[in-house]
Amino acid sequence: MFVYADNAATTSVSRTALDAMLPWLTEKYGNPSSLYGFGQEAREAVEKARQTLASCLGAASAREIYFTSCGTESDNQALNSCARLGARKGKKHIISTRFEHHAILHTLKKLEKEGFAVTLLDVHEDGVVRVEDVAAAIREDTCLVTVMFANNEVGTVQPIAGIGALCRERGIPFHTDAVQAAGHLPIDAEKMDIDLLSLSGHKFHAPKGVGALYVRKNIPLQSFLEGGAQERGKRAGTENVAGIMALAAALQESCENMDENAARVTAMRDRLIAGLSKIPHSRVNGSMEHRVPGTVNLCFEGIEGETLLLALDKAGICASSGSACASGSLDPSHVLLSLGIPYELARGSLRLSIGEYNTDKEIDYILETVPRTVESLRALSPLWKEYAEGRREHLC
Ligand SMILES: *Cc1c(COP(=O)(O)O)cnc(C)c1O
Secondary structure (H helix, E strand, O other), X not given: OXXXXXXXXXXXXXXXXXXXXXXXXXXXXXXXXXXXXXXXHHHXXXXXXXXXXXXXXXXXXXXXXXXXXXXXXXXXHHHHHHHHHHHHOOOOEEEEEOOOOHHHHHHHHHHHHOOOEEEEEOOOOOOOOOHHHHHHHOOOOEEEEEOOOEOOOOOEEOOHHHHHHHHHHHOOOEEEEOOOOOXXXXXXXXXXXXXXXXXXXXXXXXXXXXXXXXXXXXXXOOOOEOOOOOHHHOEOOOOOHHHHHHHHHHHHHHHHOHHHHHHHHHHHHHHHHXXXXXXXXXXXXXXXXXXXXXXXXXXXOOOOHHHHHHHHHHOOEEOEOOOHHHOOOOOOOHHHHHOOOOHHHHOOEEEEEOOOOOOHHHHHHHHHHHHHHXXXXXXXXXXXXXXXXXXXXXXX
16 A cells, blocks of 8 residues: 655645646746737736735735745745845844744844844744743844744644734734645634745645745835846746646635545544554654644654654655655754654654545554554664663653
């Protein structure tokens, strides 16, 4: 059996998204900047897609949507732009959290080298940031708060509307990396007082290589790329017309079916949690209550996450131990450590992220394969032996 359970890393392109993009690759290949009708047809389609995104995200106007190449680009642009704006006013302090995606953390590191002060908030053991902690970290010179909507490794959802209201009251721009939330959770930029929001198509069944950044109209945005007048002069370069069509179609489809998908996916996820948490000396990471439908993260004592992944791969299961972007390093995930999970336990982590295309049969297969695999790896593990012989205290 082959089971894809790594939807937080990427998703398949849906039929709807593929159908929406194909004509723009073949018969309707005009350049949206060309003045003849063949080009203008593409221009109109791009503007319609912009309107679709605005509606799905609760933006006041389509003019607040910029198309980008990925979530990483949107995150980089949002942070760099707000930092420049702040610096011009003598404000050089940024608030974020310890468990952001590297697209945020590495940009913050770069800004720190350029003289910005960065406060990274602790996330509590449940993987949820507290609004009070954000409030306590605000300074006179705070020019940006950036907190992710939903975490990509543990799947916990943050109090975005609360942080948004706080930032609005204090007059501080608020950005959220909503890459794991868009298409999966209700988003309303106006109601949630979000000023900037990043999303990426390939996390909700659009292709890789297309994303968007929402920027509220009163937030001045720096230009991303210099050149032509595309994206209102902010991001030059001929539009990825086909990708944009797929992005809009996939987001619309996800939003229209959100409740139904969430109910089905949540039920499968809860079966995974119920079954896998029965494995002795395991723990489920992050809040049960504030959680995206599809993501489960567990730690198993006495084994290495990477070894577990390879064994699961042999059994046909695609999963992850942390985020795909951090793989290759043997250090435990910064996300799990930020939840206060001890180092040696954090190394034995498993993330399963399922979606609406998964089936109950696949969940059965995971439930049968993971416990058996954990058991056989423990039988070979010197670390597990230390636990089993009482030379090491169990952590869970
Ligand atoms: C995947 C992901 C990104 C990066 O998106 P890309 O489109 O792959 O660049 C950023 N943030 C989070 C939370 C993600 O899950």
